[in-house]
Every structure is written in structure tokens, then in C-alpha cells.
Amino acid sequence: xxxxxxxxxxxxxxxxxxxxxxxxxxxxxxxxxxxxxxxxxxxxxxxxxxxxxxxxxxxxxxxxxxxxxxxxxxx
Amino acid sequence: xxxxxxxxxxxxxxxxxxxxxxxxxxxxxxxxxxxxxxxxxxxxxxxxxxxxxxxxxxxxxxxxxxxxxxxxxxxxxxxxxxxxxxxxxxxxxxxxxxxxxxxxxxxxxxxxxxxxxxxxxxxxxxxxxxxxxxxxxxxxxxxxxxxxxxxxxxxxxxxxxxxxxxxxxxxxxxxxxxxxxxxxxxxxxxxxxxxxxxxxxxxxxxxxxxxxxxxxxxxxxxxxxxxxxxxxxxxxxxxxxxxxxxxxxxxxxxxxxxxxxxxxxxxxxxxxxxxxxxxxxxxxxxxxxxxxxxxxxxxxxxxxxxxxxxxxxxxxxxxxxxxxxxxxxxxxxxxxxxxxxxxxxxxxxxxxxxxxxxxxx
Numbered sequence: 001x002x003x004x005x006x007x008x009x010x011x012x013x014x015x016x017x018x019x020x021x022x023x024x025x026x027x028x029x030x031x032x033x034x035x036x037x038x039x040x041x042x043x044x045x046x047x048x049x050x051x052x053x054x055x056x057x058x059x060x061x062x063x064x065x066x067x068x069x070x071x072x073x074x075x
Numbered sequence: 076x077x078x079x080x081x082x083x084x085x086x087x088x089x090x091x092x093x094x095x096x097x098x099x100x101x102x103x104x105x106x107x108x109x110x111x112x113x114x115x116x117x118x119x120x121x122x123x124x125x126x127x128x129x130x131x132x133x134x135x136x137x138x139x140x141x142x143x144x145x146x147x148x149x150x151x152x153x154x155x156x157x158x159x160x161x162x163x164x165x166x167x168x169x170x171x172x173x174x175x176x177x178x179x180x181x182x183x184x185x186x187x188x189x190x191x192x193x194x195x196x197x198x199x200x201x202x203x204x205x206x207x208x209x210x211x212x213x214x215x216x217x218x219x220x221x222x223x224x225x226x227x228x229x230x231x232x233x234x235x236x237x238x239x240x241x242x243x244x245x246x247x248x249x250x251x252x253x254x255x256x257x258x259x260x261x262x263x264x265x266x267x268x269x270x271x272x273x274x275x276x277x278x279x280x281x282x283x284x285x286x287x288x289x290x291x292x293x294x295x296x297x298x299x300x301x302x303x304x305x306x307x308x309x310x311x312x313x314x315x316x317x318x319x320x321x322x323x324x325x326x327x328x329x330x331x332x333x334x335x336x337x338x339x340x341x342x343x344x345x346x347x348x349x350x351x352x353x354x355x356x357x358x359x360x361x362x363x364x365x366x367x368x369x370x371x372x373x374x375x376x377x378x379x380x381x382x383x384x385x386x387x388x389x390x391x392x393x394x395x396x397x398x399x400x401x402x403x404x405x406x407x408x409x410x411x412x413x414x415x416x417x418x419x420x421x422x423x424x425x426x427x428x429x430x431x432x433x434x435x436x
Contacts, residue, residue: 001192003192003193003196004192004196004384004387004388007196007380007384008380008381008384011377011380011381015377015380018377019377022373024372024373024374026370026371026372027367027370027372027373027374027377030366030367030370030372030378031377031378031381034366034378034381034382034385035381037381037385038381038384038385038388041385041388041389042388045388045391045392050391050392052392053392054392054393054394054395054399055168055171055389055392055393056172056175056393056394056399056400056403057393057394057395057399057403059403059407059411060399060402060403060406060407063406063407063410063411064406064407067410070257070406070407070409070410071406
């Protein structure tokens with residue numbers, strides 16, 4: 001996790017000056033949002049010790065609830 | 076144009092074939108049909124060909140335009156933006172699920188004591204590097220890897236010829252029809268429907284007018300290899316095939332040439348990992364390029380690293396266990412992928428037809 005956080009931070013340190021020099025403000029804002037999102041996720045996953053809602057599992061339960069017949073044919 | 080690279084028809088064919096092979100051979104979604112898996116896989120390929128026709132039609136109708144640009148032209152700015160955003164979320168999540176498949180595979184078979192975060196991080200690094208280099212590099216990598224893959228599969232199959240038991244295929248077609256059709260539909264979705272991501276790649280073909288034959292031949296080559304491997308696995312493992320999480324991997328454990336040449340499953344693992352890397356690279360490239368086009372940025376390259384790391388992070392929190400992952404693939408995925416893989420491209424094609432798009436001049 002620390003490696004991932006460091007990668008995000010270093011890529012930001014490299015990319016920010018480039019984008020500012022090119023005056024690519026849209027790129028800068030999208031990049032910032034993605035980087036911050038990544039850092040928040042790293043923080044959440046690390047400090048909750050993976051005790052987070054599992055995305056794929058939740059989608060599977062939702063679809064199984066909506067279409068119960070797939071439990072029979074998909075086994 | 077954000078991407079200036081061009082790929083040849085041969086490269087595009089190899090890319091589609093390699094993409095189909097990645098991760099689908101690992102899980103074998105048609106496996107729920109038991110010994111009729113090969114038949115279900117064949118039906119899945121036919122279903123996939125139908126999807127591919129729609130995708131290729133879209134590429135030929137709007138030459139040089141990715142799905143993001145097509146959506147904007149067909150549905151207008153606001154609705155097109157929403158459609159593209161949905162599609163991007165699907166590409167991103169699909170990439171994370173492929174990452175999860177490989178994470179589970181490595182954790183269960185090769186590196187059980189290594190922390191999951193380390194495995195995904197070092198798995199995603201080469202994908203980030205390749206995706207940043209652009210579509211031409213991805214195409215060349217795909218070409219080389221696919222040739223290596225065919226070589227590996229051929230050698231392993233030749234070493235296994237004496238152990239093939241054709242009675243394992245009998246009795247033929249005993250799987251109940253609803254289950255067989257569902258298995259075919261699952262394999263039609265995973266991996267054939269996932270080629271919808273090539274709507275972000277095929278526009279960079281040097282000759283987009285040849286998208287249809289290129290796409291279909293790539294799909295056919297990849298599909299036939301997949302069917303051959305599924306059949307080989309059934310011939311080797313018989314009724315015990317559904318008991319394995321990774322049947323294609325376990326079947327190559329049977330190679331034993333005079334107690335000298337054995338434990339060759341590592342070659343299978345290498346070929347699976349190669350194609351997994353390629354599939355993840357294509358998806359990461361598609362997501363990054365889509366993100367740049369959606370937000371009208373000048374370059375997609377700055378987004379590759381954060382999106383790659385986000386993919387790795389999401390892959391860690393996708394499923395509790397391998398069995399949940401398999402349940403998702405066999406039960407929920409065909410319905411989950413439906414709006415992105417079928418409804419969105421077909422709707423775009425229909426609306427473009429009604430509105431007589433693209434307008435000339």
C-alpha cells in the first residue's frame with residue numbers, strides 16, 4: 001500500500017509541473033481528482049484492514065436478488 | 076487527436092485474439108456445462124460473433140472515432156457524456172476484475188504467502204508502462220505474446236496427446252438445455268462481449284474500413300484456441316473438471332515424459348500471466364484514453380498511473396473469495412455486462428442509422 005501511495009505521489013510530483021507548464025488545467029484537475037481518490041482508497045483500505053464493502057460481491061448479490069432464476073441455471 | 080499511432084490489420088487481429096484468450100482460459104466460464112463445455116463455448120463464440128458484427132459496424136460507420144466521440148456525435152453532448160461515463164466505469168471495473176482473477180490465481184497457485192497488495196502492484200506496473208507508450212507498442216507486444224502463446228500451447232498439447240481420453244466427452248449433450256444455453260451465454264459474455272473495449276482501439280487501424288474482417292478473424296482465432304483448450308481440459312480431466320478452480324492449469328500437471336519432463340504447469344502459468352498482462356494493458360489504455368477524451372484533455376498519458384493504481388486498489392476489494400468471484404462470473408456477469416456490451420453499442424448504431432450519421436460535409 002505504501003508503494004502504491006508513493007507511486008501516486010511521485011507521479012503527481014512529475015506530472016504537475018509538466019501540466020502547469022502546458023497550461024493544461026483540465027488535465028490537471030482530472031489528474032488531481034484521480035490521485036486524491038487513489039490516496040483516499042489507500043487510506044480507507046489500509047486503516048480498515050480490508051473491512052470494506054466488496055464491490056463485485058455487492059453487485060453479484062444485487063443482481064441475484066433482482067433475477068433469482070440465475071442461481072439455478074448458473075450453478 | 077490524442078493518439079497518433081496506427082496499427083495494421085494483422086496487429087489488430089492478434090490483439091483481438093490475445094485479448095480473448097486472457098483470463099477466460101484461466102476460469103473457463105463454460106465449465107458449468109461440464110463435459111459439454113466445448114459445445115457451450117462454441118455457441119458462445121457464435122453469440123460473440125454477433126456482438127462483434129455490431130462493434131465492427133460502428134467502427135466502419137465512424138472511421139477514426141472512438142466510442143467516446145461516437146457517443147457525443149450520436150446522443151448529443153449531455154446524454155453522450157453520460158453514456159461514455161457509464162462505459163468508462165465498466166471498462167475500469169472490468170480491468171479491476173481481470174486483475175482480481177490474476178491475483179487469486181497467483182495467490183492460490185504460485186505465491187500463497189505474498190501479500191495481495193504486492194502482487195497487484197507489481198502486476199499492474201508493466202501494464203502502466205506499456206499503456207503509457209501508446210497503441211502501437213501495445214499492438215507489437217500483443218503480436219509477440221500471441222505467437223509465444225500459440226507456441227507454448229502447441230508444445231504442451233503435443234506432450235499431452237497420449238493422455239487424451241476421448242471417452243470423457245461421452246455421453247454427449249446430457250446437460251439440461253437451460254443450463255447449456257446459460258453456459259453458452261456466460262462464455263459469450265466472458266470473454267467475447269468484453270471485446271467491446273476494442274471500440275477504443277480499432278479506430279486507430281491504418282485502414283478502418285477493414286475493421287469487420289479484422290475483428291471477426293481475431294475473434295475466430297482466439298475463440299477456436301479457447302475451444303481447443305476447453306476440449307483438451309475435458310479430455311484430460313473428464314468429470315472432475317468442474318472440481319478445479321483453474322482446470323486448464325491443473326490439466327497440464329499431467330505432463331510426465333519418463334519422469335524427466337514434468338511439472339510443466341509453470342509454462343501454462345507464464346502463458347496465462349502474459350495474456351492477462353496484455354488484456355489489462357488494453358483495458359487500462361482504453362480507460363485512460365476514454366477519460367482524456369471525455370474531459371477533452373490534450374493527452375491521456377498522465378491518467379495512466381493514477382488509473383492503474385486505482386484499478387489495483389479496486390481489485391483488492393472486489394470479492395471476499397475465489398468462490399464469490401466464480402459465482403459473479405457464472406451468475407451475475409452476463410446481466411451486469413449486458414447494458415455496456417450490447418445495449419449501448421446497438422443503441423448507438425440504431426440512433427446513428429435513424430439520424431443518418433455521420434453527416435458528410
